[in-house]
Amino acid sequence: MNTKETAKSIVALVGGKENISHLEHCSTRLRFTLKDDSLAQKEKLEQVDGVIGVRQNVQCQVIIGNDVVEVYDEVMNVLGHQLDTSEAPNKKKQSFGAVLLDFIISIFQPLIPAIAGGGVLKSMLLLASLIGILDNQSQTYQLLNLIGGAPLYFLPILVAMTTANKLKVNQLVAVSAVGALILPDMTTMLTEGAKFMGFGLENIAYASQVFPAILTVLFYSQMEKWFTKFSPKPIRIFFVPMMSLLITVPIALLILGPLGFQVGTVFSAAIVWLYAHLGWVATGLLAAVLPLMVVTGMHKAMIPYAVSSIGEMGAELLYLPASLAHNIAESGACFAVAIRTKDQRLRSTAISAGISALFGITEPALYGVTILHKRVLYGVMAASLIGGTTAGLFAIKAFALVGPGLASITMFVDESNPMNLIWALVTLGISFVASFAFVLFLFKDKVVEQDTTPETQSEILSQPITGQVVSLSEVNDDVFSSGMIGEGFGVIPDSGELIAPEAGEVTMLFETNHAIGLKTQNGAELLFHIGIDTVQLEGQHFSAYVKAGDVVKKGQPLIHFDLEAIKDLGYDPTVICVVTNKEEFVIKPIEQTTSGNSEAGILSIAPVL
16 A cells, blocks of 8 residues: 555545544544535545545544554645644534534544553553562552553543643643642642632542543633633733633632532443443443444444543443453454455455454454454354353453453453453453354355356456446546546446446445446456446435345346436536456456447456466
8 A cells, every 4th residue: 555645545535635624543543523524525535545444424534444553644744734723614514412522532532542551551560460570569560550550640631632632722721720630739738628719629639530621621711712812912922821720720629620520420320330230231232232333433432431430440341341352253253254255355354354353453354344244243243242241240340441452451450350351361262252153154255156158367348338438537537537446437328227247246335326336257346436426416316226245147237327317417427437456457448439338348357467
């Protein structure tokens, strides 16, 4: 993958750098907050080399996989390390729920590396102490333990930074406001029963707290904007921070801090109540539905709870144990697919994704294998249910916020309960074996109907629709005409019936029925795209005869569309056909002399020897 070209294509297809108001990345995805979501071209993004998939809800999530850091760096180079955060004049209004979810994700997602790194370090120290490698009374142990605990202790500071960044206010002043709450002298005063202007202050230890920091920065942002508006410019540099701190910190100590503390307490208490009343059932059920939650992005709603739970109680007993079962189930399923499939490309993807899932990164497995094959999904969900139930039955606790997997298994080390790690390993083993066995039994390779006559692997691709054939360079779409998606041709249609030019398997049918993928007998992966920008019709005037997974014969109808209606609405109806895995084939155009379905064919497609 050429990361520079991938980055340029991604920026262009999300609407250009002027449409990006915020960008961050997690372990596998680029997460764009866009000014106008409608400018993102989802189906074109999914065809970019290096992009595994695209999910668009509150954020536009471009799934990259293990190369996400390198692609992110190149995207930032394209953006010049600066984002235009001004509001777009035609920005689509979002619901309160969508705005809230975007706000939460933007705050909590960047926290995970620091919390995960510190948590795993502490868990490794505990393991070293339990097996006698390191004395937990030694200064070396205590020093390393303090280092591992630093991210959690200073969690309010980290939250203040991410919240201020999201709200576009002065980070340093926001951090100062929240930092005042965890000053050692402030903590001592609160312990001794401090008062401010006659009002008593609650004795709350704000270290490791999340919600007091969020509420404090939210209030501070309003103070900063208000004082900036009315402050004389010559004194603004010190007057605005001074007045904002002067008002924000006392309000935080009197009202916002205690309120945030209660929010965190209720948050954790709700999960503890759920666990207490449903017990192992809750863990098992959560593990079973996690594949669907991760695919839709719903699992991000669990992050605030997990952060709060680890900050409040020092452990988490539902989401992370369930995630261990699910992650390892994804791994077992991928290795089973790798054994069963005869598709070399799927085998390669499954092995790579299986290794990633084994170490706690499941997106490559989910998007590259699981959701593409229903039987695999069923196997993963069943194994996750069994593994999650096991974790719930033995009340496993997690002590670090990191993707559970083989490399991070020390996150389950419990100094007061050595069996916690043992049961985590048991959960890992059961989840892997169950998923491997289920998928090995359930998975069936999709076999394309083969001709009985012997022939070479080269194919002659016939015309998929009647009309005038044009070169790809003449197509009025930069992404296709540049060859970025693949090599092929265009047809200016005179009918509305797209047919299969060769026998093969339908690999993808876009939800609006304007684009379809077909894999031929020799492995060529074809993409047919009906019209330019016709995704905006949202499926109107298109109807499909087939669905993903169907095996079709040459000449079989695939999609019907109302050609005249599409042209009347002002859309270019050109049908585009490209070979997306062009690097695996020698592709040569065949000279055409007439329109209509050509007996001679359009393209010669031969595998690279």
